[in-house]
Each structure stands twice: as structure tokens, then as C-alpha cells.
Amino acid sequence: MASADQDEIEMQDVRLVLGTHAFCFDCRLPAGRIVAVSGPSGAGKSTFLNLLAGFERPDSGRVLMHGADVTAAYPAERPVSVVFQDNNLFAHLDVFTNIGLGIDPALKLGAEDRREISRALEKVGLASFERRMPATLSGGERQRAAFARALVRKRAVLLMDEPFAALDPGLRAGMSELLLGLHMETENTVIIVSHDPDEVRRIADFGVFIDKGAIVLAAPLTEYLAREDMPALRRFLHG
Numbered sequence: 001m002a003s004a005d006q007d008e009i010e011m012q013d014v015r016l017v018l019g020t021h022a023f024c025f026d027c028r029l030p031a032g033r034i035v036a037v038s039g040p041s042g043a044g045k046s047t048f049l050n051l052l053a054g055f056e057r058p059d060s061g062r063v064l065m066h067g068a069d070v071t072a073a074y075p076a077e078r079p080v081s082v083v084f085q086d087n088n089l090f091a092h093l094d095v096f097t098n099i100g101l102g103i104d105p106a107l108k109l110g111a112e113d114r115r116e117i118s119r120a121l122e123k124v125g126l127a128s129f130e131r132r133m134p135a136t137l138s139g140g141e142r143q144r145a146a147f148a149r150a151l152v153r154k155r156a157v158l159l160m161d162e163p164f165a166a167l168d169p170g171l172r173a174g175m176s177e178l179l180l181g182l183h184m185e186t187e188n189t190v191i192i193v194s195h196d197p198d199e200v201r202r203i204a205d206f207g208v209f210i211d212k213g214a215i216v217l218a219a220p221l222t223e224y225l226a227r228e229d230m231p232a233l234r235r236f237l238h239g
């Protein structure tokens with residue numbers, strides 16, 4: 001089997017069994033793009049992301065990122081940062097400190113680190129929120145703070161598990177814009193689980209569709225949107 005290009009993220013015949021569920025993922029994803037991952041509830045989207053993040057290890061197969069085999073690497077050793085739907089922030093720490101954890105879990109922050117944190121908060125529109133506690137933020141503001149923490153980590157791959165699902169549609173569109181803007185600036189690879197076909201159309205360059213524990217389509221977005229032969233994909237895109 002050909003090895004991963006420097007520019008790709010690749011799962012080579014990755015297999016995993018969790019309880020009664022068997023997963024089998026095999027795909028190549030383009031680096032520097034926004035990749036949307038969709039599929040029916042329980043299909044395996046979070047498991048797919050967890051395998052990329054290193055929260056799950058495959059029973060067999062390999063995960064490659066930019067030419068490096070990361071199959072056995074711990075999450076912190078991988079070139080990834082992760083934004084979840086919620087639980088992104090530590091409730092007892094203010095926003096500035098939460099972002100600082102993205103740079104150094106021991107919070108030994110130098111002057112340049114502190115400037116970096118302020119810059120990241122500015123980029124996500126939270127410049128005046130440094131000393132606020134997470135409980136005092138709205139859902140959208142909390143997700144902006146989670147974004148800022150991912151930004152300061154400066155990893156090549158940003159993994160997002162339904163980051164905007166808890167937000168109302170107006171806020172969701174605003175967060176999509178923010179993601180697109182930051183992506184243009186950083187040119188990192190974004191792999192985002194989304195239940196929202198409009199969001200996929202708005203932001204993605206490449207679509208992955210997962211059904212019953214396996215990838216049934218991984219294709220550039222124009223091809224992904226045009227496929228007529230997959231009933232589950234048609235249902236997702238057109239209701």
C-alpha cells in the first residue's frame with residue numbers, strides 16, 4: 001500500500017471494536033483544507049475523530065499525519081488540537097488561564113506567551129474577556145474561547161466534534177465565518193464533524209460520509225454534493 005503523502009492525513013485499514021460496534025476506516029484526507037465528517041447518529045463520526053486525536057487506538061491498521069506514523073502516539077504527541085461541542089473550558093479558571101493551558105499545561109507562561117493569548121482572544125472577538133469565568137459566558141462566547149485555545153496550540157490539524165451544534169442557527173453561521181477566516185489565516189487542516197448540511201456546504205472543501213462504522217464516501221465537496229447513488233447521503237443533504 002502506498003504510504004501517506006507529506007500533505008495528507010491517512011487512515012490505512014484502521015479497525016476498532018468498541019462493545020458490540022465494529023469500525024473500519026480507510027481514507028486519505030487533503031491537508032490544508034476543511035474536511036466535513038457527517039453521517040447518521042451512531043455511525044461512528046466521533047470514533048473517527050477520536051482515532052485521529054489519539055483518544056482511541058486502532059486494534060489494527062495505521063494512522064499517518066503528514067508522512068509520520070502516529071498510530072501509537074499519545075494525543076499530546078500528535079500535531080492536533082481538539083474542540084468539542086462543550087466541556088472545553090475549566091470552570092474554576094478564567095478565560096485567560098484557560099487559553100494559557102493550550103500553550104503549557106503547567107501554566108509557566110512567559111511574556112510572549114501572554115501576548116500570544118491576548119492576540120488569540122482578540123482574533124475571536126473576546127479581547128475584553130480575559131478575566132471572565134466560563135460560567136459568565138454565553139455558549140457562543142465559550143466556543144470562541146475554545147477556538148482561541150486551539151489557535152495558541154499552533155498545531156497543523158484542528159479536530160472539531162460538532163463545535164457549533166449547541167448554538168442557535170444565527171450564531172452558528174457567525175462561527176462558520178470565524179472558522180473560515182481563521183482557516184484562511186492559518187492554512188491548517190480542519191476536520192469537523194457536522195450534522196448540518198448547510199454548514200457543510202458553507203465551509204467544507206472535502207466531504208467524508210460515515211455509515212454503520214465505515215467510510216462510504218470521501219471526496220471533494222462538488223463530487224460529494226452531486227452523488228446520487230447513496231440514499232443515506234441524499235437524506236442527509238436533502239432531508
Ligand SMILES: Nc1ncnc2c1ncn2[C@@H]1O[C@H](COP(=O)(O)OP(=O)(O)OP(=O)(O)O)[C@@H](O)[C@H]1O
Pocket residue numbers: 018019020021039040041042043044045046047048
Ligand atoms: N467505548 C464504547 N463502548 C461501546 N460502544 C461504544 C463506545 N464508544 C462508542 N460506542 C458506540 O459506537 C457507536 C458509534 O459511536 P460514535 O459516538 O462514534 O457515533 P457518532 O456518529 O458520533 O454519533 P452521534 O452523531 O450520535 O454523536 C455508537 O452506537 C456508540 O454507542
